[in-house]
Amino acid sequence: MIKTQHLTTVLLLISMTIACKSNDKDNTVSKAISIDSLLHVRYQKLLDYPLDSLAFPRSYTPSTNTIHKVPSKDWTSGFFPGNLWQLFQLTGNEAFRTRAMAWTAFMEKEKFNNKTHDMGFKIFCSYGEGYRITHNEDYKEIILQSAKTLATRFNENVGSLRSWDFNSDIWEFPVIIDNMMNLELLFEATRMSGDSTYHKIAVKHANTTLKNHFREDNSSYHVVIYDTITGATKDKVTHQGYNAASAWARGQGWGIYGFTMCYRYTKDPTYLKQAQANAEFYLNHPNLPEDGIPFWDFNDPDIPASPRDVSAATVVASALFELSDYVNNPDYIAYSNKVLKTLRSEEYILDTTVDAPFILDHSTGNWPKKDEMDEPIVYGDYYYLEALSRAEKQKIK
Numbered sequence: 222m223i224k225t226q227h228l229t230t231v232l233l234l235i236s237m238t239i240a241c242k243s244n245d246k247d248n249t250v251s252k253a254i255s256i257d258s259l260l261h262v263r264y265q266k267l268l269d270y271p272l273d274s275l276a277f278p279r280s281y282t283p284s285t286n287t288i289h290k291v292p293s294k295d296w297t298s299g300f301f302p303g304n305l306w307q308l309f310q311l312t313g314n315e316a317f318r319t320r321a322m323a324w325t326a327f328m329e330k331e332k333f334n335n336k337t338h339d340m341g342f343k344i345f346c347s348y349g350e351g352y353r354i355t356h357n358e359d360y361k362e363i364i365l366q367s368a369k370t371l372a373t374r375f376n377e378n379v380g381s382l383r384s385w386d387f388n389s390d391i392w393e394f395p396v397i398i399d400n401m402m403n404l405e406l407l408f409e410a411t412r413m414s415g416d417s418t419y420h421k422i423a424v425k426h427a428n429t430t431l432k433n434h435f436r437e438d439n440s441s442y443h444v445v446i447y448d449t450i451t452g453a454t455k456d457k458v459t460h461q462g463y464n465a466a467s468a469w470a471r472g473q474g475w476g477i478y479g480f481t482m483c484y485r486y487t488k489d490p491t492y493l494k495q496a497q498a499n500a501e502f503y504l505n506h507p508n509l510p511e512d513g514i515p516f517w518d519f520n521d522p523d524i525p526a527s528p529r530d531v532s533a534a535t536v537v538a539s540a541l542f543e544l545s546d547y548v549n550n551p552d553y554i555a556y557s558n559k560v561l562k563t564l565r566s567e568e569y570i571l572d573t574t575v576d577a578p579f580i581l582d583h584s585t586g587n588w589p590k591k592d593e594m595d596e597p598i599v600y601g602d603y604y605y606l607e608a609l610s611r612a613e614k615q616k617i618k
Contacts, residue, residue, distance in 0.1 A: 258567055262573045263580045264308055265431065267301075268320055270578035274327040277301050280586065281577040281597045288577050289593070293331050296339035299346035300603040301578070302328065306350035307606040318354070325351050325360075332366040338384045340371040346603065354361030361413055368410030368419050371403065375422050380429040380449040382422070393455060394447040398434055398472045401427065401479025408486040420486070427483045431495055433457075434476070439498040440468040440519075441476045461587050467520035473503050474536035481544045496544055503537060504552055513538075513559040514569075517585035528594055531569060532558045532584040532601035539604045542611035554615065561612060564605065571597060581605055 246290040270278060276290035277298040291298060305321035308314070328347045331340070344367040352360040374383045376394060384397040404423040411420035433445050433454050443459040462469030480496035483489070503509065508519045514534045520525040538560040541601065569581050579597035586593025 227548070256570070258565075259567070259570050259573060260580070263571055264312065264317075266576065267304060267308065267387075267578045267580075268316055270301075272320075272323055275329050277324075277327075277599075278578045279599055280593045281574070281575070283582075283596060293328050293343070294334060294337070296329075296337065296342050297599055299328060299343040299348075300599040303346035303350045303603050304355060304599070304606055306347075306563050307603070307610060310354065310516055310610060311606065314580055321351060329363055329370070331371055332363050335370050335373050338371065338374055338382050338400050340367045340426070340601075341406040343367075345403075345406040345409065365408065365410050365414055365577060368406050371406060372419060372422055375426070376447075376449055377448055378452045380425045380452060381447065382426050383445075392444070392446050394449045396426075396430065396434075396447065397460070398441045398443055398475045398479070401475055401483070403428060404479065405482055405486075408482075412486075423483070424487060424489075427480070427492065431480075431491065435495070435499075439502040441472050441499065443469050443472050455591070459589075461589060463518040463521050467518050468502070468506070469518050470515040470530050470533035471517075471536060473519075474533045474540065475498060477503065477544070478536055478540035481540050481547070484547060493547055496540075497548060497550075499527075500537075500541060500544060500553065504556055512563040513556055514563055514583070517588050521588075528585045529583050529590070530585040531564065531581050532604065534564075535581075535601055535604035535608055538606040539611055542608060542615060545615070557608060557612065561605075561608060 273290075277293065277295065278288055278301055279290040279291045279295065279297045281287070282289065291409045302321050302324035305317050305324060309317035309321060325347045328343060330521045331343050333423070334340070344364060348360045348363050348367070351357065352364060371382065376383060379394055379396070381394075381396045382400055382403070383393070384395050384400050388395070404426060407419040407423040411417055434442050436442070442457045442465070443462050444457070445454055446456040446458065447453065448455050458467060459467065462472065476499045477496055480492045480499065484492040484496060506519050508524055509515055510529075512528045514531060516524050516527040517530040517533070518527070538557040541557045543554040564581060569583060571577070571579060571582055577597065579599065580602045582597050583595055584593070584598040584601040585595055586598055588594065
C-alpha cells in the first residue's frame with residue numbers, strides 16, 4: 222500500500238512537472254506572439270504617420286505626448302524615410318515602399334545644402350537606402366550631387382571635413398566623431414561614378430580622425446578643434462558627453478561603426494584594427510550593463526541612476542554584426558544578439574497606445590542640454606532595423 226501511494230505521488234509530481242513545462246512553453250510562445258503583434262503595431266504607426274515635408278519625426282516626449290518634428294535640413298531627417306525603406310525589406314509590404322518613396326522625395330533639396338556635414342545621415346540613409354532597393358537612376362544622381370556638396374566642406378590643410386559652422390568664434394575648425402558616418406556617402410559616390418576624388422577625401426578624413434580622435438584606452442573624444450593653417454589640433458572637447466575626458470556612449474558607437482565601414486571600402490587593416498580596439502573598449506567597460514544597453518556616457522558619476530541610450534546600443538549592435546564578417550570574434554555576435562533580445566521586450570518597445578511613429582523607447586539625445594532625454598528617437602529605430610536585417614543575414618551564412 223505504501224509503495225502504491227509512493228508511486229502515485231511520483232506520477233503526480235511527474236504529471237505536474239510536465240504540465241508546468243508545457244505551460245512554460247505555451248507562455249513563451251504566447252509572449253513571442255505578443256511581442257510580434259506589438260512590433261506590428263509599432264511598424265504600422267510609421268506607415269500611418271501623415272506626409273508633411275516640414276514634419277519629419279525626430280523624437281517623442283511621453284510626458285507631454287509631443288512628437289518633435291523637423292524639416293529636411295535637420296541632421297536626423299533622413300532616418301525616417303530610411304526606416305520605411307528598411308521596413309519594406311523586412312516585411313515585404315509594398316505599402317512601406319510606397320511611403321518611403323514619398324518621404325524620400327522631400328529630401329531632394331538637401332543635395333545642395335552645404336551648411337552641414339550631415340549629408341550622409343540625411344541623403345544616404347534616405348536616398349541611399351532607396352537606391353539599394355530600387356536602383357532608381359534619379360536617386361543615384363541625387364546621391365552624387367550630395368557627395369559633391371559634402372566635398373566642399375573638406376579642408377586640405379586639416380585633412381578633414383568640417384563638422385559644424387556654429388560656435389565659429391571659439392571653434393576654428395571642429396570635427397566630431399559622428400562625421401565618420403558621413404564617409405559612406407563619399408565612398409559610394411566613387412563606386413557609382415568612378416571619380417576617385419570622393420574616396421580620397423573619405424580616406425584623408427578617416428586618417429586624420431584615426432590620428433587625433435582616440436585616447437590611449439581607445440575611447441573617443443567627441444570634438445577635435447583644428448587650426449586651418451597648420452592643421453594642428455587646438456583643443457579636444459565635448460558637446461554631448463559628460464565632459465571632455467568622458468566616453469560618450471553613442472560617440473563610441475560612431476567610431477566602431479565608422480571604421481568598420483571604412484574597412485569595407487578600403488580593406489585598410491589600420492581601420493579594422495581601430496574598429497576592434499574601439500569595440501574592445503566598449504564591450505569590456507565595467508560600466509556596460511549586463512543587458513547590453515549602455516548608460517548615455519560611460520563616465521557619468523550618477524551611474525547606475527543615469528539614463529540609458531538605446532540608440533548607442535543599436536548603432537554598436539549593427540556595427541558589430543558587420544565587424545564579425547571581417548574578424549572571428551564571438552563576442553561581437555554575442556553582444557549584438559543580446560541587444561536585440563533585450564530590446565525585444567515591453568520594457569523597450571513602445572506600447573500600442575502610443576500614437577507616434579517610433580518603435581523603441583529609452584534613447585538619450587543631448588544630456589548636457591537636457592534635450593531628448595530617455596525617450597524614443599528616430600535614429601535609435603534606424604540602427605535597430607538595420608541590426609535586424611544584418612542578424613537575418615548572419616543566420617543565412
